[in-house]
Amino acid sequence: MIKMKQFTIKGLLSKLGPLIGLLVLCVILSLTTEQFLSYSNFMNILKQASINCFISAGMLIVLITADIDLSVGSNCVLAACVMGVMMKNGIKNSILMMAAALVTGLICGYINGVLLTKLRLPHPFVSTLGMKNVTLGLALIITASTPIGFQNQGVDMVLALGAKTINGFPVSFIFVIIAFIIMHIFLSRSALGREIYCIGGNPEAARLSGINSGRVLRIVYALSGLLTGFAAIILVGRVSSANATAGTTYDTDAIAACIIGGASFMGGKGTMSGTMVGALLIAVIRNGLNLLGAQSDLQYVVIGLVIIIAVFIDVTREAMEKRAQRLATK
């Protein structure tokens, strides 16, 4: 019995690994920089993390099915550019603009799903890589490769989500929290959510159990796309412009957040809370490096290393758990 408890505490510790890493990093940055430990800086981090949080939420469900979505960054940018083009052409109704962004993301995601399940392309790496280029190209075409500014255009309502704060707390992050709670319930308590995990764990067994995996996968990709639409709305508010080249790091940042948070390329695992920690960790690293005066080139190196370390820890942890289980059953 006592042994059991030790195991669970150990398990808990390893599950909390990314969170502990995040806290340790915060302590170090608090000690080494003056500006880090302040309310306004923390709020700044949340603001920076918001876009990645939305995209990561979509990436997570795709990763759970053992697939990958490389098109999220470009989809997000295309959705933002659609809003910009609408505004330029005089459609300044904020509801319409936001709806257009969401629909754009949704359609892009759904196409990804159809390419994978109906055309039976061998791996989502292919279909989403193709879509990544298609949507990026479309974004450049419709904006004539020129960024569109949103300031003083009478569309402040649209910008509010990404730009406004309440007592310094970014509205965008409030939406992130709401989205994450909904997604958490969806993944852990809904039948569809459970089917997503099962398809990731063993697609053939899921199919032969009567689960319509094609339909589930199309929903998964459509949902991932929809979430990039939300990210686009936040993006437009944050930078007040629609720029087709803004999304270059979005794909990898989202994958990194999920993997750091405990998701696996093999599918079948990953949680919203872990993904949140992963996304925050990346935001804190970027923020800290900025405060330390490091350039963005170094940020790439550091984040790359963090991903490698996180996966290494995860792999080691799993091997140890397996060994512990083997010993326990002996």
Place this chain on the structure above:
Amino acid sequence: MKNMSLQIKPGEVHGLVGENGAGKSTLIKVLTGVHMPDKGEIWVDGVQKKFTKPSDARDAGIACVYQELNIVKLLSITDNIFIGRGIKNKLGLLNYEAMHKEAQNAMCALGHDIDPRRICGNLGMGLQQMIEIGKAIQLNSKLIIMDEPTSLLGEKEVFQLMSTVRKLKEQGVAILFVSHKLEELFEICDRVTVMRDGEHICTKKVSDMTNESLITAMVGRTLDDRFPKEFGVKGECMIRVENLNAGILRNVSFEAYGGQILGFAGLVGAGRTETMRAIFGADPIESGAIYIKGKKANINSPAQAVAQGIAFLTEDRKGQGLILSQAVSINLILASIKKFSKFGMLNNNAIHESSNRSIHSLRIKTPSNNEIAGQLSGGNQQKVVIGKWINTDADIYIFDEPTRGIDVGAKIEVYNIMNSLVKKGKCVIMISSELPEILGMSDRVIVMREGRVMAEIDRGSEHFNQESIMKAGWGGVLV
């Protein structure tokens, strides 16, 4: 494993039996250097050896042919025989000429004159297994461990394997033959060692043993009947298949009734699994009709088959039956997930109660319904998959090799589950490659060969015996 002792002589075929979890796999792992023993000694040819890694055992002349073959399907026979080794020339590059020759010699020694350049994935299971044995021969192994070597083979391939084993025996190679099939042990082994609960129970000459005494030693209790067949009341025609063509299938027609077990016999590759996959919507149908309870059914996907009341226990438990990474409770509701959700949300209380009921009624040995399915033993995993299908409350249960690779005690329990389904008026279709099982449990038997139905034999018929079924399976005509 506790205090296990085992002695194998050169040129001896030594059987090793025991229920799942008896410690056979652990013994194999210790002998092949995969696991280190806590205590104890291993002697090879009068020299004490210590295996700390698999290559130590290999160098000492011990090889193992695993149940799940270690064959790289995209590579040639030679590449597989020399996997991880290879003959090198002066430049340090692989000398394929010499390797092909060696590989061919090894395969010839087994009675297979085959081009060693052929790609393994295109060869049958039996030949792939021969390649593994060829690897052992090329290594000059003194002891070859064969772990459930016949479980993936058809009758003909088993026959070939047996003659190969006899050949190896003549050459003085010792063989440790691990099997669940008692008939094979009596056919091939000189002595048999029985293990139970990690301990050595007995080692005896086969001539001094009987089926019953062997089973008694294995389970520690008397199993007075290996096939506890009970009869249900023949009901309506649950499923009628007419002139089904799909893949290798040619005009397959049959009927199956409620309250009965319909056995499907035939060699591996005869099209039995293919027939069931086509009916279940897992593979596309080219032509033919399927009638469920008299009504024409249009089944294009497993989801539609489940909706029509068909359950399909696949032969590949781990690959197609279970989500190993998910809890037992989730696996149990996998095929009936809609019953446990309202407005798309899962009812965890209902899942908890239902899975506990299944665990209790099917006697699944698991610490809790939260245990990860991958942690259970083979027999208990199989019961989880059966529980998954019983939860769908289907009318037609297709069981493909339901007792493969599970121990004797669990087999009996699976038979009893089939009995109870039949008594409830359900229709059970059972594919099995073990003739005693077919004869022991079926009310009627369909024999297939090369995608066609060859014979249909009632339990009361004079042909309801091993000889007739074998004959039909080999293409003979029953008169």
